[in-house]
Amino acid sequence: MSERASESSAQRRPHGHRRCDACGEAELEVFGDLGEIPVLCGVHWADRDEAAHSPVGQMTLAACPACGYVRNVAFDPAVMVYDTTMDTNLHHSPAFQAFSAELCKRLADRYDLRGKRVLDVGCGQGEFLRELCHVGGATGHGFDAMYAGPAGPDPSGAVLHSGYAPRGAALPEYDLFTTRHWFEHLDDPYEFLVDLRLRANGRVVHGYIEVPDAGYDLSTAGWEVIYPHVSYFDAYALAKIVERAGWTVEDSGTFFHGMFRYIEISANKAASGATAALLTDRDRTLAAVAGFAARHHDERERWEQRIAQLVADGANPVMWGAGSRGVQFLTLADRTRQLAAVVDVNPRKWGRYLPVTAHRVEAPERLSELRPKAVIITNPAYRTEIAAQLAALGVDAELLVA
Template identity: 30%
Template sequence: MHRAQVPVHQNLVMISAQNAKACNKGDLDFSLCGHCGFLFNQAFDLSVLSYGDSYDNTQSHSQMFERYMDDLVYDLVENQGVRNCTVVEVGCGKGVFLKKLIGYPGANNQGIGFDPSYVGDAEFFDGKLKFVKQFYDANCAEVSADVVICRHVIEHVPSPLELLQSVRAAISSRSHARIFFETPCVDWILANKVVWDFFYEHCSLFSKDSLSTAFEMTGFHVTDVRHIFEGQYLWLTAVPTTGQHAEFSAAHTVALAQNYKNDEAALLNNLAVLVERLSQNGGVALWGAGAKGATLAYLLDPNAETIAAIVDVNPNKQDKFLPGSGHPIIAPVMLKTMGIQHVILMNPNYRIEIEKQLSELQINVTLHEWSAS
């Protein structure tokens, strides 16, 4: 799959439409490994990215996503036995998830979050939780981690095996350590033909088999890998090993990728027709100013002529502009003010929450979900 000159960032907070349209751009040139099913952007250039203070991919403003994180923490503590442990989170972002885990009542965990772009206080919970503004690598071996967690990081890394090798080196001989990784599932994207789930920041995409292969190749034994978040994400559990690695098949992913490739042009055309029709019959907005919304807006309406606005519940993004296309980002209440009659949902997982918000605001719009079937 090839897309020329797309925005390299989907979650930068842009203060003007002019700055938004002038953001850095790069090519998508996704290739699939027929042996393991790993999908990667071979045109990816890490140097054009800048994850600084203006980058905001916070999802916890959604009550549904907040509950989802709470459920993950509950599972780790109550079902996986993450108690009385030293927990390291690789790429902790703003530390929301790790704060929930270390703050879980009675778990008695302590934690260290590593992220070069972390912004906030260095310590919480009387020093039981610390944040370090650096990458987690082999130089962090002195941190005696019982549990290593890495959520939604590996898809941003152009050399994922190097990341896993660094984690393996950092835990060195601690054979009791457990590893938990979360990442989007490329099989789900391909099977559901979600054209807006391919974007520049996600340069490395995995299926269950390719993710398992990567871990097994780098000194881990995969004990479990399953779909979560209504199938959209993978959750992998592994332990360190010195044994031989298992081999997995890529046949299923290869077949899905071929079907997607055959249909992508028609899918984009049908989406463009839908957006044009809705724009002429009451106006249309997208719900979600994250990676999905930014990608679809740029694909269908790069000059911000058809889609009226992008709705988002994150107050830090409201009254700002979408990277690439420059669409205005609005609070839900502004739908009524702008007279928009149609809203396309970027992620159906949030439908019930969105319907509740609209009802409370007494806003009557038609919600649309895209289906490739």
């Protein structure tokens, strides 16, 4: 069974009649319809026509009134495919590299990883696990269907696997599991946590889960509300699902300008009672949910009009960033490709086409020729980094954060 385990018949119900995956206490209530959006927002095509005809899926958001958990109740796991053609790697950014390195040191020190075993589910291209094993003196196994590198042991102590993590007794034993920006992709996140706890087999083990923060994403335009993200968690909903699965909450907070939510958990330790302290986070998310539909559609219309005006004014506007946020923004605000270019620092994307809109991705150096007067970005965490890169390219442009 893969991480995308099938749900029980009691959970799989028509849209709007699904019990909460996090707390299990209430039925989800529909609050937003984004229509059809790209399914494979991390894939980049060599052929423009293939990109334009890449699959779309329905996004219907529903929230739990009890805990604030949010899910796309129209999600269809049959259309969501993960393989080595998908590239969601953020390690080309110096800002993200620095954050990841600091996190590795924090976890290595906190859990005294020397000689211990790490399990990284959804390891991407393995950068985080390699560094964590290296700085912590640990060994580990990393699994990801998107992993495109050599499989097997690595000098860092990591063993990397291209494919979904096995389940049950086939899962490697571990002292610390990590899953960063994968938990929200799971069709059944509760079952995943239960399986990990059972694999602990009565030992005290720890876990680190990192997801996009639902409170942040739902209180903004929602460019990170994408098809591969089945679930949206704030601190309270994340605590409820891990406790319901038999884990204990040790710590929770945000990183990376408040955009990433983390929770640290343990199995086979006394309950901490930490969840009650997170109720304010739930209330913030439910307030964001209440205004999301109107805010999202207003932002879509506003940015479509603004791009048209920038073009009319001769600003030669471009977009920096061809990740999932960028793909969603382009789909909703520039489907007719009015922007002069889309650039990204990841060389694997250069010369390839984005899903549905079929924008061609260029290297940042292209901007030296285009001389745009406006550069749109969708992630404020990279603003300083991108501004410095524009200056190095000799491009004097206004940075606009969508």
